[in-house]
Structures are given as C-alpha cells and as structure tokens.
Amino acid sequence: MSRQNFFSLEFFPPRDVEAAERLQKTTQELLVINPDFISVTFGAGGSTQEGTLETVRMLKAQGIKAVPHLSCIGNKADRILGILEQFKQMGVDRIVALRGDLPSGMGLVDNGLRYASDLVSLIRQHHGDHFHIEVAAYPEMHPQADSPSADLDHFITKVKAGADSAITQYFYNADAYFDFVNRLQAKGINIPVIAGIMPITNYSQLSRFSQMCGAEIPRWIRLRLAEFGDDRASIRSFGIEVVSQLCQQLIDNGAPGIHFYTLNQSAATLAIWNNLNNA
Ligand code: FAD
Numbered sequence: 001m002s003r004q005n006f007f008s009l010e011f012f013p014p015r016d017v018e019a020a021e022r023l024q025k026t027t028q029e030l031l032v033i034n035p036d037f038i039s040v041t042f043g044a045g046g047s048t049q050e051g052t053l054e055t056v057r058m059l060k061a062q063g064i065k066a067v068p069h070l071s072c073i074g075n076k077a078d079r080i081l082g083i084l085e086q087f088k089q090m091g092v093d094r095i096v097a098l099r100g101d102l103p104s105g106m107g108l109v110d111n112g113l114r115y116a117s118d119l120v121s122l123i124r125q126h127h128g129d130h131f132h133i134e135v136a137a138y139p140e141m142h143p144q145a146d147s148p149s150a151d152l153d154h155f156i157t158k159v160k161a162g163a164d165s166a167i168t169q170y171f172y173n174a175d176a177y178f179d180f181v182n183r184l185q186a187k188g189i190n191i192p193v194i195a196g197i198m199p200i201t202n203y204s205q206l207s208r209f210s211q212m213c214g215a216e217i218p219r220w221i222r223l224r225l226a227e228f229g230d231d232r233a234s235i236r237s238f239g240i241e242v243v244s245q246l247c248q249q250l251i252d253n254g255a256p257g258i259h260f261y262t263l264n265q266s267a268a269t270l271a272i273w274n275n276l277n278n279a
Contacts, residue, residue, distance in 0.1 A: 005258070006192070007257060007260070007273075008037045008259045009039070010039045010196075011040050011041070011055060011262060012041045012263075014051065032273075035065075037064075037065040037094065038065070039068070040055045042098075042100070043071075044071045044075075049083065053086065056092065065094070067092070068095055068096070069098055070084070070087075070095055070097055070098065071119075072122075073101070074102050077112060080119070084127060087131075093130060094131060094134070095132075095133060097116055097123060097134065098116050098136055099114075099116040116135055117154070120135065134165050134167055135155070135166050135167075136168070137166040137167065137169070138214070139171050139177045139179070139180035140171055140173070140215060142154075143214035164191060165192040165193070166192070167196050168196040168259075169213055169214070170197060171216070172215070172243075177193075177195055177250060181255075194257045195259065196259045197243060197260050198215075198243075199265075199269055199272060200221075200236075200268075201232075201239055201263075201268050202235070203225040203235055206225075207222075224238055225239075236268065244276060260273075
C-alpha cells in the first residue's frame, strides 16, 4: 500500500499504572505503522481529563504526534477554554472536537455548547487557525439523528463552523462510507473523511458497542462470528480477514486513510496493517 494514505490510531487513557505500562508497550509495537498521529479519547464531562493529558504527554515524549479528543457536553465553557490552553502549551496543534455522550448520572451543564458544531465555533473564535480540527462522521447515521439527511446537514454545520477533516464512526459496510462521502460531495463538501475501523477480536463486546453507537454488523458477519462461540482464535482470524478486506476496499476506492480504533491493543491492528502492506 502506498504511503500516500493516511493512517492514524486511537487510544483511550489507561485506568491504572499497570494499564499505563501496557499502553507504553502497545505504543512501541505499533510504531512500525509510523502513524500520522495517535489520538486520545476524552471522557464527556471531563471524566478522563487528566488521563487524556497524561497520555498525550507520554506520546509526545516519544516524538509521536498526539491528538487529544475534546468533548463539550457536561463541561463549562471556561473549563473547555482552559483545557484548550493547556493543549496549546503542550504543543498540540490538532484535536478531535466532539459533543460526547454523558455518562449515566452526570447532569447536563447549560454551557451554550449543545453540539460539536458549537465547540468547533468556540475553538475557532478563541484560537483562530492554530488547531487542525477533526470532527466525527456517521456513515450509518448517528443514533440520535432524526434522519440521514438531517444528520448530514448537521455534519455540514460542523464543517462550516471550521472543521478541517473528519473521522468516521466504525462500520463494516464500505457502501455506507462511499454513499456518505458522495452525498457530502453533492453538497459541495470535500474535506477528507478518514474511515474509522474497529478490528474484530471479541464478538460480545463488539455487539454491545455496536448497539450503543448504531454501527451495523452485517448479518453474514454476525452469523459467522456467533458460530465460532468461545473459539476466540477463530473469531480473531476471521475478524482480521474481514476487516483487512474492508480496509483494502476502502483504500482501493479512494478513502484518504484509515483510523484504527485500537482499544489499546496492538495485535489485530498490526495484523490488518500487515495484510494491507503485503497486498
Ligand atoms: P454532534 O455532531 O453534535 O451530533 C450529535 C447529534 O446531534 C447527531 O444526532 C446530530 O445529527 C445532532 N445534531 C447536531 N447538530 C444539531 C442541531 N443544530 N440541531 C439538532 N440536532 C443536531 N465520545 C466521547 O465521549 N469521547 C471521545 O473521545 C469520543 N471520541 C470519538 C471519536 C470519533 C471519531 C467518533 C466517531 C466518536 C467519538 N465519540 C467520543 C463518541 C461521540 O461523542 C458520540 O457519538 C456523540 O453521541 C456525538 O458526538 P458528535 O461530536 O458526533 O456530536
């Protein structure tokens, strides 16, 4: 595969010292990919704020381009501005701007920032062009949207507010991705939309996630995975095969790059990457 394609990785902040040590090891293992950046998730309401900053520091100390996520729901505007200032001081110049989902039990904060587009506007207002801003895209529609076209229009609002590029929610159906990009282009929007890819390693976990975030696992994939039962080796090997084919299809047909949701693990991402490299 040509290196004209963009590859990025995503981590979440480790929960304890052991997990932080494991993440260091994962990072080293994934360096062979030479990722364009590694992004670090941010818990809505600031629940992982310190962990996000710490992980960004850890990556930057190793010379890796680190891209923090920032979500606006449940956070006061002045706190968000404070976090942005911290990012800037740490040398961060690219971020993923999100609305976020509030953890259950956490109250809404009336901060004038209801949607990611409000956060994008706030960042542009206070920091001009300092940050390259990524936003989230949903080829299979965000689960709370009224309709695909309403969701597309809301996505376009984020672009008009100043987003530079986007990363999609994961999907296993390349047609959904290309349909989304085509509909954007028909509306004159041509920003790069990086395909977010979730390796398949654990069927029950993937089913749970997918239900929450509205990602469809195609029937034939679900049936094959279900049939493997507890045979994790077969699930992993089938998952690597299916996801490698998906990535190849995306790249061959013009997707500008791939963002791997690594779940802080290296093996599946590396296996998929190697399949692409050798294709
Ligand atoms: P928005 O773009 O604000 O959209 C949310 C919903 O509101 C959509 O249904 C949209 O159609 C609708 N909407 C938008 N504008 C309007 C409007 N003006 N009027 C009416 N409806 C509107 N979550 C985290 O908590 N932390 C993370 O680090 C994180 N990282 C992510 C990274 C990626 C690449 C992706 C795809 C998702 C990530 N998420 C993360 C999950 C994300 O926060 C949720 O999907 C959340 O529900 C929506 O966030 P958003 O930024 O897409 O919201």
